[in-house]
Amino acid sequence: MARIGVFICHCGTNIAGVVDVDEVVKAAGKFPGVAYATEYKYLCSEPGQQTIKAAIEEHNLDRIVIGSCSPRMHEVTFRKMLMSTKINPYMLEVANIREQCSWVHTDKEKATEKAIDLTRMAVAKVCKSKPLFPDSIGVTKRALVIGGGIAGIQAALDIADAGYAVDIVEKEASIGGHMVMLDKTFPTLDCSACISTPKMVEAGAHPNVTLRAYCEVESVKGYVGNFEVDIRQKAKYVDHDTCTGCGACEVKCPIKVSSAFNQGMCDRTVMYKPFPQAVPSKPVIDALNCRKISGDGKCGVCAAVCPLKAVNFEDKGEIITEKYGAIIVATGYELIKWQDIYPEYGGGRFEDVITGIQFERLVNASGPTEGHIRRPSDGAEPKDIAIIKCVGSRDINKGKAYCSRACCMYSAKHAHQILEKIPDGSVHIFYMDVRTPGKGYEEFYDRTREDGANYIRGRVSKIFKEGNKLICKGEDTLLGKPVSVEADMVILETAMVPATDISKLTGILSIGSDTDGWVQEAHPKLRPVETQTAGIFLAGTCQGPKDIPDTVAQGSAAAVKVCSLFSKVQMETSPIISAVDREKCSGCEMCIPCCPYKAITVIEIDMHEHGKKVKMNVSDVNSGLCQGCGACAGACRSGAIDLKGYTNDQILMEVDALCL
C-alpha cells in the first residue's frame, strides 16, 4: 500500500483567503493511501521544503501530493527537493489550487469543494505513479552546417572557435553564397567581398572546419546529439587532394557557358571555379556542358595540360556518411523568377531590364565590366536609370505577400552608386513605401535623396522600348498623375524566395516550413534560431528575408545553441516519454503515423509462445527522439504503448477520483 503525504499550501492568503485549507487537509487525510496530511504557509520556501522532507522521514512516505500553485510554477522546485530524499522526483503530483481555484473563484464553500476534488485527483494519480529515471545519451561533438553563405560561415567559425569540429556542406563549388557577389554593403558602403572573403579563407583554413563544397545532404537519420547524415559529394572530375589550383586547365578549357556567379552577364569556362577568390580554390568540371564528358568525347585539353594529372573524367562522386551532434540549416534565399510574373516588364525580352543582383555584378570591380556601369544590350553607359522596387514582393496577385526587407536599402545603395559613377546620370526609383528599420538606414536613405535620386511613389504598369530607350509607364500616387520615365536601363529589385529544393531538405530533416517555404522557427519571438526538432537549428535567410547584419547575428546565435548542446558530456533526456509493452503490442503500426518525430519504428523480436520461440514485430520507441506528447498512446488499440508520467492507469484514476 502506498504511503502518500499530502501537503496543502496557504500561499499566504492567496490560497487560504478563499479555500478553507484545514477542510482540505481534513478531507485529504481520509483519502485511500494517504498516510499523512498537513498544511503550511509557504511550501515553496526553504522552511516549507524542510517540513516536507521531515514529514517524509517521520511518516515513511513513498510519494507526495502538493496542493499549491500551478505545477508550471513549482513542480520543478519540488522535484529538485525530492532528489535529496529517498523519494523519486517523479513520485510527485501537484494539485493546482491557486491559479485554477482560489484565484478564479470567490465562493469559499465551492472553492474548497473544488480544492478537495483537485487534491483527490492528484492523490489518485500519484497512487499509480512509478519512479522514473532520466536517460542520458552521448553527444557527438561535431556540427553540420548546411549552406556556406555568410550565415553558415559565421556559425561554423563560431563553433570552430569554441573548439568543436564543424563541417560545412555547400552545394556550389565554392562557399560564399550571395554576399560575395555583392559590390558594397549598406549603409556603410564597405566592400562586400573585402569583408566576406577573409571569412571564407578563415573557414577554409580553420583546423576545426571541414569544407564539403559541391556536396548535398542526401538523408538524415538519428536524433539530437546523434545524427547520422549521408552527404553526396557530386562528381568534381578533379582530384582536389592532388590539384594545387594552378589554373592551367581553366585557361585552356575551350568551351564557354554563361556564368551563374556573374548572373549570366558574361561567360565562364566549363572547367571552372565560380569566381577568382573561390574557397576551396580548386576547379570542378561542369559535366553537363563538357564536350569530353557529355559531348562527343573529344577534347580532354584540361587533362592534357594538368601537370599533376589531377583530372579524372571517370569521377562518379561518392556518398559520405558522417555522425553529427547538431545541424544548422543555412540554405539562404534565391530571387523570384520575375520573368514569369511580370510580362508587362518585358518578361525578360529586354536585355537592359536587369535585376538588382545583376546590377551588383555590373558595378563590382571584379564583375564583367570591371565596375563600369554599362548596359548589357550595347555596352553603352546608361544615363537615365529607373529602379523598380517590390517586384514580386508585397503583392499576392503577382508574387509574394511579404516584404523582402533588404530591397529598400539596397535600391538606395544602387541609386547612390549610379549617381557616384555617372555624374551626369539620373535615377528614378518607383516605390510603394520606403522601409528603413536599422541603424543608420534612414540616414542613408536621406543622403541618397539629397544625392539627387528621384523617388516616385507608385508602380510601373508597363515597360516598353522606343528606339534605344525603355519607357517606364507608371503612376505617381502622390501627385495623382500618370508618369512616364525614359530610361536607358531598368533595375528590378526582386523578391527573395527560399532556395529551390528547400522543401526536399525540410522533408529530409523533418522540420517545418511556412506557406511560402521558409523554414519555420520553433517560436517566432523566443526561439528564433531553433526548429521544432531538437538539435536542428537555423540561421540566415532560409528562415525569411533579412539583411546581412541580421543574418550574421542569427549565424552566431545558432552557433551558441550548438555550443551549449556540445558543452554537456551526456545529454539528459526527459523520462516522460512513451514506452511499449511488448507483450501487448500486436505490431499494428497505428502509432507510427501519429509520431511527428519519427521516434517509433517496428522491430523484430524473439518471443516465447506456448513454449515455442517465435518472431514478432513490435513497435519500439527511440528515447532520444520521443518528446513525450502521447499521441501514440491515444492511438494504441491494445494499450501497449503508454506515456510514462501520464499513463492510462494514472489518468483513469484521476477521472475516477473526480467522479466519486
Add this chain to the structure above:
Amino acid sequence: MMKYSYFPGCSLDATAVTYKRSISFVAEKIGMELNEIPDWNCCGATCAHSRGKWLALALPARNLALAEREGLGLDIAVPCASCYSRMKHTVHAARKDEADRKKIEEIIEMPYLAKSDVLSFLEIFALPEVMKACKEKMERSLASLNVACYYGCLTARPREITGGISTENPMEMDDIIALTGAKPIEWDFKTECCGASHQVDAPEAALPLIERIFRNAKANGATAIVTACPLCNLNLDMREEEINKKSGTAFDIPVYQFTQLLAVCMGATANEAGLHKHFYPAYDRINDTLRRAGA
C-alpha cells in the same frame, strides 16, 4: 477538320468589308468550311453590358444556341474581337454556374447547353493544321514588309474568360504573318487599347491612344500594321491621316487585317483582298512589296 459555325457580326458587311472578303477568299483557298449561323443577331457589343448583365449574356447566347441547334455542335468562329469577347463571357457564365445557364435559357426561350467553344480567327489560324494548309497555298511573298502585329485588348483579356493568348506578348499573329514571308517585328503595344468606341464620343481623349500605337510601331521599324479586329482596324486606318495632320507626324503605315495579307499571298486580286477599301492608301505598299519580292 476545318469546319466551323460562323458568326460574322454586324461590322463585317459594313466597315470591315476588307476582313469579310479576305476571310472568304482564304477560307475557300484552304478548304475551310464556314457555316454562317442562320438568323444571327447583334452580340450586344460594347453597349449591352452597360445596360445590364442579363442583356449582355442573352444576346450572344441566342446566337450560340442557334449554332448549337443548326451547327451540329461545331465550334464557333468569330472574326470580331468584341463579338468574341461577348460570346466568351456568355460561354464562361453558362459553364460556371448552372443557375445562370438556366436563366439564360429562360430569357432566350431556347435550349443552350454551352458545349461548343468560341474561337477567334486568330486562334483558328494558329492551329497547326490550319497553319499547314495556309503554308501550302502560299504563291507570293511579302518579304521586305515589316509588320507590327496588333492584337488589341479584347482577344487577350480578361485571361480568366478568354483562357487564350498571352495578355502581354502574344505571338500567334506573328507566327501566322511569318507564313507570308513578311517580317513580324518585336514591339510593345501589341495588346494596348485603341480607344475603341471612344474614338467617336471622346476623340480628344482617345486619339492619343492610337497615336502611341503608331509611334511605337514606327519606332520599332514597322512598315505595316496588321490587326484581327474590325474596330481596331477601322480606328487605326481611319484616323492615321488625322493624327498626322494634328500632331505633325508622318507615320505612313497602312493597316491591314491579317487575313488580307494571307489572301494576297494566296493569289487574291486587290479587289478580292479588299485593298482598295481602306481609308489610308493600302494598295501601293502591298504592290511595291510584291514587286520587290518578285524582282
Add this chain to the structure above:
Amino acid sequence: MSVNIKEGWEPKILAFCCNWCTYTGADLAGLNRMKYPENVRVARVPCSSRVNPQFVIRAFQKGCDGVLVCGCHPGDCHYVTGNYFTRRRFMLMKKLLEYNGIDPNRFQARWISGSEAAKFRDTVTRVSEQIKELGPNVKFREGRWS
C-alpha cells in the same frame, strides 16, 4: 424517464488541457483573477492528443456530466501535429457517444492558446451553462438522482 434535479445541482465537468497552450491559458486566467464557474476540473496532459477515447468514456460511465478537450490552435501544436489527431478522434468520439445514447453536446473540444485567458474563461462559462441545461448525466447511473 423523469429525472428530478436536486436543488442547487451543479454539473461536474472534466477538462483535459494540454500543458503548452490551454493549461497555460488557464493559469493566466488565474493570474488575471478572472472569474468562472467552479464546476470545471482540469486534468493536465502534455498534449490534447494524449487523451485516449477510453478516458472520455470512463468519465461519462462514472457519471461525469461533461467532458472538454482543449489544445493548441490547429497549426500551433507544441508537438507539431498532435491536435490534428485530437480533432479527428474528437469527431469519431462524438459519433460513438451519440450511438451510446449520450448527448454529444456533453463532449466538446476547443482550441485555446496560452495567451487566451479570456477565451478560457468564456469557454468554461459557456460549456458549464450548456451542460447545466442538459441536466445530470444519468445514462450509466439510472436513478442516481431520484
